[in-house]
Amino acid sequence: MDKIRATHELHQRRLSRNVGLGIVLVLFIGIVYGLTIAKVGTDPNDELGAEWAAGQERAAK
Template sequence: MATTPIRATHELHNRRFSRNFGLGIVLVLFVGIVYGLTIAKVGTDPRDDLGADWATAQEKAAK
């Protein structure tokens, strides 16, 4: 049984990996931005009844 020699990766594979890695980073950043904006939008508003305790605590801490 003949063994196949180990070949070095082709230059095309290196370019494809770099492109995929860059795209992966962009997608992770996009998901992070969407997640952050969602948390900011859905977060408790200190002016409503749900945030009243939090707002009171913040005012006491500021004094």
């Protein structure tokens, strides 16, 4: 009789592939979130944003 194994090799490969894909998706979401916060968080009226806004105006001329 063949012995029934609880986890097949195919299941192990799928699990590692799914974990890898999950990590990639989490990193991608983190990058998009970070870029969104950086873009939305720039206020041209505060001290830090004033330099950025002035640089944008100079670049546009």
